[in-house]
Amino acid sequence: MNKVKSLNRKDLLGLKDLSVDEIKLILRTARSMKEVAARPIPKVPTLLGKHIITFFFEASTRTRTSFNMAAKILSANITNVAVSSSSVVKGENLIDTIKNLEVMGVDAIIMRHSMAGAPHLAAKNSKVVVINAGDGFNEHPTQGLLDIFTMKEKKGSVRGKKVLIVGDISHSRVARSNIWGLTKLGAKVVVVGPPTMIPEGIEKMGARVSYDFDKEIVDADFINMLRIQMERQGKGLFPSIEEYAQLYGLNAERMKKAKPDVVVMHPGPINRGVEITSEIADGLNNVILEQVTNGVAVRAALLFLLLGGKNSD
Ligand code: CP
Numbered sequence: 001m002n003k004v005k006s007l008n009r010k011d012l013l014g015l016k017d018l019s020v021d022e023i024k025l026i027l028r029t030a031r032s033m034k035e036v037a038a039r040p041i042p043k044v045p046t047l048l049g050k051h052i053i054t055f056f057f058e059a060s061t062r063t064r065t066s067f068n069m070a071a072k073i074l075s076a077n078i079t080n081v082a083v084s085s086s087s088v089v090k091g092e093n094l095i096d097t098i099k100n101l102e103v104m105g106v107d108a109i110i111m112r113h114s115m116a117g118a119p120h121l122a123a124k125n126s127k128v129v130v131i132n133a134g135d136g137f138n139e140h141p142t143q144g145l146l147d148i149f150t151m152k153e154k155k156g157s158v159r160g161k162k163v164l165i166v167g168d169i170s171h172s173r174v175a176r177s178n179i180w181g182l183t184k185l186g187a188k189v190v191v192v193g194p195p196t197m198i199p200e201g202i203e204k205m206g207a208r209v210s211y212d213f214d215k216e217i218v219d220a221d222f223i224n225m226l227r228i229q230m231e232r233q234g235k236g237l238f239p240s241i242e243e244y245a246q247l248y249g250l251n252a253e254r255m256k257k258a259k260p261d262v263v264v265m266h267p268g269p270i271n272r273g274v275e276i277t278s279e280i281a282d283g284l285n286n287v288i289l290e291q292v293t294n295g296v297a298v299r300a301a302l303l304f305l306l307l308g309g310k311n312s313d
Pocket of ligand 1: 062064
């Protein structure tokens with residue numbers, strides 16, 4: 001069977017839109033990028049002369065920094081536009097802002113926004129590449145891809161593997177991107193959390209719902225712990241942090257029920273002692289910092305493929 005070698009799309013907005021072949025192409029390309037990133041001089045001239053903008057309406061450590069590193073590995077120019085000191089604060093709307101960036105000769109805009117669909121609106125109104133770096137509760141496609149990349153590194157394939165996604169599913173764009181991508185690749189995804197944090201209809205995406213972490217952990221291959229998003233969720237979704245941690249947190253006691261080779265993941269940032277204890281976050285089964293390392297390779301792969309590169313394998 002012939003492998004696809006290029007992404008025939010302008011933008012990367014979500015894993016919902018990607019075919020299995022496209023996901024596999026990105027992951028294959030990320031493997032090559034990881035090799036480049038590990039070289040003593042991690043630099044190739046592939047995107048020389050390209051201009052990339054990051055435009056984040058929400059805070060970020062991992063995503064924005066790894067896009068910056070990925071761009072520099074590929075020799076692209078990258079500029080971080082700080083929303084707080086941009087003309088957005090004077091009331092300039094999103095489409096006008098994007099059009100102004102575009103006419104300066106920008107080739108790609110990497111955007112994070114609190115509103116679901118904001119990158120889609122930007123993409124529709126722009127000729128340049130738009131990459132979604134997280135939009136509201138909708139998707140965080142590059143996180144989903146780096147999570148799947150990490151899972152494949154650990155266990156070869158995700159097909160048939162049981163993946164628990166635990167926590168605040170309702171407010172999690174990471175959960176949605178993981179569910180879209182993992183179910184397409186044949187994983188068995190179970191979302192686990194209190195009923196107040198699991199949105200109605202999530203089963204339609206291909207995930208099974210469970211409220212019982214202790215039952216599901218026993219035969220899980222991967223446990224992806226989500227951050228409790230204090231800044232988004234409002235009040236009253238669970239009685240107390242202590243009760244949440246007791247029922248849905250990952251701690252040493254609960255880990256005793258898991259398979260010895262279970263892989264523990266977290267997209268970061270971590271609320272230590274809430275969704276995961278430090279003992280587990282820093283323990284033997286975790287790949288949390290490997291996920292961060294892989295974020296550079298996956299984002300480099302996307303920049304390469306969306307800005308004109310072809311995979312040569
Ligand atoms: N996982 C993630 O998106 O982290 P940042 O918010 O730091 O980018």
